[in-house]
Amino acid sequence: MRLLSAILVWAGFGALVGTPIFIAAASPLLQWRDPVYVVAGFAGIVALALLLVQPVLIGGYLPGLPRRLGRHVHRWTGSLLVVAVIIHVTGLWLTSPPDVIDALIFASPTPFAAWGVVAMWAVFAAAMLALLRRRLRSWLSAWRLGHSALVLVAVVGTVIHAVLIEGTMGMVSKAVLCAAAISAVVRVIIDLRTLMLLKKPQG
Amino acid sequence: MTHPHLTRRDLVAAGGALIGVALATGGSGLLAPARANGLSPTTTMRGGANNYLPGAPIVDRIGGGGFWMTGTVRRAGDGAPLQGARIQIWAHTTEGHERDPHSHGATLTDAAGVFRLEMPQIVPAFGQPHGHLAYDSGDFETVFLRPVMPSSKDTSLEAHFVLQPA
Numbered sequence: 001m002r003l004l005s006a007i008l009v010w011a012g013f014g015a016l017v018g019t020p021i022f023i024a025a026a027s028p029l030l031q032w033r034d035p036v037y038v039v040a041g042f043a044g045i046v047a048l049a050l051l052l053v054q055p056v057l058i059g060g061y062l063p064g065l066p067r068r069l070g071r072h073v074h075r076w077t078g079s080l081l082v083v084a085v086i087i088h089v090t091g092l093w094l095t096s097p098p099d100v101i102d103a104l105i106f107a108s109p110t111p112f113a114a115w116g117v118v119a120m121w122a123v124f125a126a127a128m129l130a131l132l133r134r135r136l137r138s139w140l141s142a143w144r145l146g147h148s149a150l151v152l153v154a155v156v157g158t159v160i161h162a163v164l165i166e167g168t169m170g171m172v173s174k175a176v177l178c179a180a181a182i183s184a185v186v187r188v189i190i191d192l193r194t195l196m197l198l199k200k201p202q203g
Numbered sequence: 204m205t206h207p208h209l210t211r212r213d214l215v216a217a218g219g220a221l222i223g224v225a226l227a228t229g230g231s232g233l234l235a236p237a238r239a240n241g242l243s244p245t246t247t248m249r250g251g252a253n254n255y256l257p258g259a260p261i262v263d264r265i266g267g268g269g270f271w272m273t274g275t276v277r278r279a280g281d282g283a284p285l286q287g288a289r290i291q292i293w294a295h296t297t298e299g300h301e302r303d304p305h306s307h308g309a310t311l312t313d314a315a316g317v318f319r320l321e322m323p324q325i326v327p328a329f330g331q332p333h334g335h336l337a338y339d340s341g342d343f344e345t346v347f348l349r350p351v352m353p354s355s356k357d358t359s360l361e362a363h364f365v366l367q368p369a
Contacts, residue, residue, distance in 0.1 A: 032326050110330050165330040167327060
C-alpha cells in the first residue's frame with residue numbers, strides 16, 4: 001500500500017513536470033523557429049518546471065527522498081535552474097538582440113518581459129545566497145527568510161511571465177504547472193515555519 | 204475613400220472621436236482649440252524599430268503570401284491621404300525570422316493613402332503574434348509601429364500612420 005502510494009506520488013509528479021514539456025515539443029510553432037530559438041524556449045520551460053521541483057525537494061514531499069537527501073539534490077537542481085535561465089536569455093538574445101535589450105532595460109512593449117527579468121534577477125540572487133550559506137551560518141534565520149523571499153519573487157514573476165506569453169506551451173498544462181509551482185513554494189514556506197522566524201530572535 | 208478593411212470597431216471609434224471633438228469644440232472651444240482642427244501624428248511604438256533593416260525593396264508581395272498587412276497613411280493636421288508613401292513591413296512569419304532579409308519588404312500607398320501588402324502568415328514570436336511597419340523616407344518624421352494581432356489565427360493585420368512633416 002505504501003509502495004503503491006509512493007509510485008502514484010512519483011508518477012503524478014513526473015506527469016506535472018513532464019507533460020508541459022511533452023506538449024510544447026508538439027507545438028506547431030517549432031517548425032517556424034531556428035534551433036537556437038527552440039532551445040531558448042525549452043530552457044525557459046525547463047526553468048519553470050524546476051521552480052516546482054525545488055520546493056518539493058526541500059519539503060521532502062517525494063517518498064524515498066527525505067529532506068536531508070532532498071536538500072542535497074536541491075543544490076544540483078538549483079544550479080541547473082541557473083543554467084536554464086542563462087540559456088533561455090542567451091538564446092533569445094541570439095535570436096533577436098533588440099527585443100532582449102528592451103526587456104533587460106525594462107523598455108519592452110510586452111509586460112511579460114519585465115516579469116521575466118525580475119524573476120531572472122531573483123533566481124540569480126537566491127542562488128548567490130545559496131552559495132554563501134556556509135559563510136552566513138551565524139545568521140541562518142535571516143538567510144532562510146532572504147532565500148525564501150527571493151524564491152517567492154522568482155516564482156510569482158515567472159508565473160506571470162509564462163501565463164501572459166503566447167508560445168509553444170499548451171495553455172492548460174502551463175496553467176497547471178504554474179499553479180503547482182506556486183502551491184509548492186507556499187506549502188514549503190508554511191511547513192518549514194519560515195515566517196515564524198520573523199518573530200523569533202536571530203540564531 | 205476606399206477602405207477595404209473598415210470594421211465596425213473602426214466606425215465606432217471614429218464616431219466616438221467625432222463626438223469627442225464636437226463636444227470639445229462645441230462645449231467649450233477654448234479648452235482644446237488646437238486639437239479641434241488637427242489630427243495629431245502617430246507616435247512610434249515601443250519596440251517598433253526592432254530588427255529594422257533600412258531600405259527594404261518595394262515588392263509585389265513578401266515570400267509566398269497568404270496574409271495581408273493593410274493600413275492608411277495620412278498627414279497630421281488636415282488628415283489628407285498621402286499618396287506614394289513608402290511603408291516598410293517585416294515580421295516573424297512561417298517563412299522566416301524578423302532578422303532575415305527575406306522577411307522584409309516595402310509598398311507604396313495609393314491615391315487614397317491606402318497600402319496593402321501580401322506576406323507570409325505571421326506567427327507568434329517573443330510571446331506575441333505581431334508585425335512591424337516603418338515610415339522612414341524623410342519627407343515626414345520617421346514612425347515605427349508594432350501592431351499585435353488580436354488572435355494568432357488572423358490572416359490580416361492593420362496599422363495606420365498619421366505623419367508629421369519633417
